[in-house]
Amino acid sequence: xxxxxxxxxxxxxxxxxxxxxxxxxxxxxxxxxxxxxxxxxxxxxxxxxxxxxxxxxxxxxxxxxxxxxxxxxxxxxxxxxxxxxxxxxxxxxxxxxxxxxxxxxxxxxxxxxxxxxxxxxxxxxxxxxxxxxxxxxxxxxxxxxxxxxxxxxxxxxxxxxxxxxxxxxxxxxxxxxxxxxxxxxxxxxxxxxxxxxxxxxxxxxxxxxxxxxxxxxxxxxxxxxxxxxxxxxxxxxxxxxxxxxxxxxxxxxxxxxxxxxxxxxxxxxxxxxxxxxxxxxxxxxxxxxxxxxxxxxxxxxxxxxxxxxxxxxxxxxxxxxxxxxxxxxxx
Amino acid sequence: xxxxxxxxxxxxxxxxxxxxxxxxxxxxxxxxxxxxxxxxxxxxxxxxxxxxxxxxxxxxxxxxxxxxxxxxxxxxxxxxxxxxxxxxxxxxxxxxxxxxxxxxxxxxxxxxxxxxxxxxxxxxxxxxxxxxxxxxxxxxxxxxxxxxxxxxxxxxxxxxxxxxxxxxxxxxxxxxxxxxxxxxxxxxxxxxxxxxxxxxxxxxxxxxxxxxxxxxxxxxxxxxxxxxxxxxxxxxxxxxxxxxxxxxxxxxxxxxxxxxxxxxxxxxxxxxxxxxxxxxxxxxxxxxxxxxxxxxxxxxxxxxxxxxxxxxxxxxxxxxxxxxxxxxxxxxxxxxxxxxxxxxxxxxxxxxxxxxxxxxxxxxxxxxxxxxxxxxxxxxxxxxxxxxxxxxxxxxxxxxxxxxxxxxxxxxxxxxxxxxxxxxxx
Numbered sequence: 221x222x223x224x225x226x227x228x229x230x231x232x233x234x235x236x237x238x239x240x241x242x243x244x245x246x247x248x249x250x251x252x253x254x255x256x257x258x259x260x261x262x263x264x265x266x267x268x269x270x271x272x273x274x275x276x277x278x279x280x281x282x283x284x285x286x287x288x289x290x291x292x293x294x295x296x297x298x299x300x301x302x303x304x305x306x307x308x309x310x311x312x313x314x315x316x317x318x319x320x321x322x323x324x325x326x327x328x329x330x331x332x333x334x335x336x337x338x339x340x341x342x343x344x345x346x347x348x349x350x351x352x353x354x355x356x357x358x359x360x361x362x363x364x365x366x367x368x369x370x371x372x373x374x375x376x377x378x379x380x381x382x383x384x385x386x387x388x389x390x391x392x393x394x395x396x397x398x399x400x401x402x403x404x405x406x407x408x409x410x411x412x413x414x415x416x417x418x419x420x421x422x423x424x425x426x427x428x429x430x431x432x433x434x435x436x437x438x439x440x441x442x443x444x445x446x447x448x449x450x451x452x453x454x455x456x457x458x459x460x461x462x463x464x465x466x467x468x469x470x471x472x473x474x475x476x477x478x479x480x481x482x483x484x485x486x487x488x489x490x491x492x493x494x495x496x497x498x499x500x501x502x503x504x505x506x507x508x509x510x511x512x513x514x515x516x517x518x519x520x521x522x523x524x525x526x527x528x529x530x531x532x533x534x535x536x537x538x539x540x541x542x543x544x545x546x547x548x549x550x551x
Numbered sequence: 552x553x554x555x556x557x558x559x560x561x562x563x564x565x566x567x568x569x570x571x572x573x574x575x576x577x578x579x580x581x582x583x584x585x586x587x588x589x590x591x592x593x594x595x596x597x598x599x600x601x602x603x604x605x606x607x608x609x610x611x612x613x614x615x616x617x618x619x620x621x622x623x624x625x626x627x628x629x630x631x632x633x634x635x636x637x638x639x640x641x642x643x644x645x646x647x648x649x650x651x652x653x654x655x656x657x658x659x660x661x662x663x664x665x666x667x668x669x670x671x672x673x674x675x676x677x678x679x680x681x682x683x684x685x686x687x688x689x690x691x692x693x694x695x696x697x698x699x700x701x702x703x704x705x706x707x708x709x710x711x712x713x714x715x716x717x718x719x720x721x722x723x724x725x726x727x728x729x730x731x732x733x734x735x736x737x738x739x740x741x742x743x744x745x746x747x748x749x750x751x752x753x754x755x756x757x758x759x760x761x762x763x764x765x766x767x768x769x770x771x772x773x774x775x776x777x778x779x780x781x782x783x784x785x786x787x788x789x790x791x792x793x794x795x796x797x798x799x800x801x802x803x804x805x806x807x808x809x810x811x812x813x814x815x816x817x818x819x820x821x822x823x824x825x826x827x828x829x830x831x832x833x834x835x836x837x838x839x840x841x842x843x844x845x846x847x848x849x850x851x852x853x854x855x856x857x858x859x860x861x862x863x864x865x866x867x868x869x870x871x872x873x874x875x876x877x878x879x880x881x882x883x884x885x886x887x888x889x890x891x892x893x894x895x896x897x898x899x900x901x902x903x904x905x906x907x908x909x910x911x912x913x914x915x916x917x918x919x920x921x922x923x924x925x926x927x928x929x930x931x932x933x934x935x936x937x938x939x940x941x942x943x944x945x946x947x948x949x950x951x952x953x954x955x956x957x958x959x960x961x962x963x964x965x966x967x968x969x970x971x972x973x974x975x976x977x
Contacts, residue, residue, distance in 0.1 A: 306959055328952060333946060468784060522794075534772060
């Protein structure tokens with residue numbers, strides 16, 4: 221059992237582009253729920269629109285990537301408005317149900333055969349990120365050492381992704397400290413009180429939904445860039461749950477929570493999967509158990525994630541860095 | 552090779568040039584060179600001789616006609632490009648030979664310059680054509696009722712648990728899958744029990760699992776006054792956990808039960824239904840009516856409705872709320888498992904079936920009125936009908952999209968749902 225390999229894989233995943241993508245998605249969710257009290261269970265829909273909007277402009281319509289990214293983010297704004305206007309007046313549990321359903325329905329539409337001409341249907345779209353990698357000023361070759369060895373383009377994606385994470389965290393922090401942020405947080409605590417001050421609470425919630433959704437869309441854009449393509453199987457409802465898990469792990473309504481949570485989430489997930497892979501290759505395990513473990517690391521890590529979520533809620537519901545004060549949000 | 556290809560393209564170019572000379576010089580097309588219809592009539596592989604085919608132009612003027620030769624071939628020269636209608640004279644067909652599709656006696660075809668278009672008049676036994684819209688609609692309504700009843704049965708527990716405890720159970724779909732998969736283990740995998748016995752066993756186990764989750768996990772957490780959000784996360788955790796445990800043991804493939812897999816359909820007018828599906832529909836209806844009678848008449852049923860209506864008032868009038876919630880968890884999980892066995896029997900069993908169904912259940916309970924059993928029934932039926940009827944016109948892949956359309960419409964017009972009470976929403 222080689223713990224160096226396990227730890228190395230885990231750390232590589234915790235620093236990798238996937239962690240940055242989840243950090244962005246969780247930053248958006250944090251604005252939605254941690255600050256504005258909106259139970260968005262359809263964050264993956266925003267990611268999907270960001271990714272597919274970009275890819276469709278480039279791969280289907282032959283446009284520029286620099287038009288595609290704003291188009292994808294524009295779709296996120298439209299989705300937020302279409303989702304928010306009918307449902308934000310309702311109670312938060314209705315909003316949760318509508319968002320999860322809307323995101324999955326969107327995915328079914330994107331992968332359906334009538335949409336194949338535009339979205340590539342079940343095959344997705346490829347070769348979209350050339351202009352992004354043309355901007356890469358890093359020299360060719362490998363960087364780093366051992367497990368942490370990256371190609372020039374991998375490093376370029378990671379640098380851009382983590383810079384975006386920092387920028388979005390700063391943006392949300394600035395927003396939350398602004399007068400706008402005070403109103404939004406007040407709505408989370410007591411919407412009736414804010415209404416009585418003459419504030420249009422639905423408009424504020426809608427703005428929060430749009431901003432958090434666009435940050436989620438940015439996560440999707442980075443995902444599309446780092447794979448240089450999109451596929452509908454990357455946007456299953458599970459992704460939203462994983463982003464929530466990352467956010468809860470790090471702590472709601474904190475600035476670093478979503479980022480730390482995403483890093484931890486990928487560190488733990490890859491660590492568990494590596495551990496199981498290593499374990500299944502050990503000679504001393506009974507054959508039946510080794511066969512069972514072989515190739516099952518993905519499912520087992522999700523099982524453990526489920527156990528972890530239940531245990532976290534039972535033992536430390538505010539998350540690792542969360543404050544107990546923000547426990548009864550959105551109830 | 553490339554020489555041959557370029558030679559061929561030179562020949563083609565010359566041919567096009569010659570043809571356009573004919574066209575623009577308004578020269579009469581020579582036999583075998585201009586626009587034409589042609590074809591070969593065959594019946595059972597043998598050529599058919601002596602059949603008259605006539606062609607008229609777009610204005611209805613006769614252009615030409617031909618009679619098939621001994622080899623079944625025919626050819627009619629056309630005056631130029633354009634749209635023509637070719638008609639086969641069925642009176643000249645030999646005795647016992649008919650068009651396969653009587654509506655294709657006249658073909659309307661557009662011919663481009665210089666092209667000879669082959670036309671096919673298919674001869675042979677008339678094949679039954681696809682059902683018309685009315686028949687499709689009737690069948691879709693039947694399927695809609697079938698799936699609607701199943702969705703309704705699955706969704707009752709979801710709705711009642713919400714009504715009683717304010718909990719949105721994201722793991723409810725996994726109870727459906729659990730029922731279906733357990734029944735498969737008992738029926739097809741190891742034990743080979745008849746499906747009815749396997750189903751009953753699966754429902755019992757799933758009901759116990761639902762009760763176990765409530766008793767050992769959710770009740771203690773409720774006592775600690777966790778918020779709604781924390782409970783949602785707990786059920787999401789349970790859902791991920793249960794789904795992937797089932798993936799580990801059941802695998803990613805779709806499986807079918809051994810019993811009742813292939814059956815001849817009964818037809819009633821425009822409706823066609825297998826005895827299996829008919830039985831499932833009848834059983835579902837009986838179970839739903841049974842649930843309604845139970846809620847209306849039985850002591851526990853009345854207690855359930857009382858707690859759903861106002862938990863504090865119910866508790867202060869001496870109802871044991873914890874016991875009522877436990878009963879609803881056991882019964883709701885058992886009903887979901889019944890739905891799972893039925894669904895697995897109608898379609899197939901796989902580890903994601905319940906999660907896919909969960910979105911339709913959500914749509915059903917919101918549509919019918921979150922928190923009420925009757926709302927789940929009405930909403931389930933409606934969602935089943937909408938999704939299936941949409942397949943008459945739209946691709947079946949996107950039938951769930953229509954369920955969401957109805958959901959959004961309902962939220963806009965009547966957010967409390969069809970049977971919901973006004974004060975339930977914020």
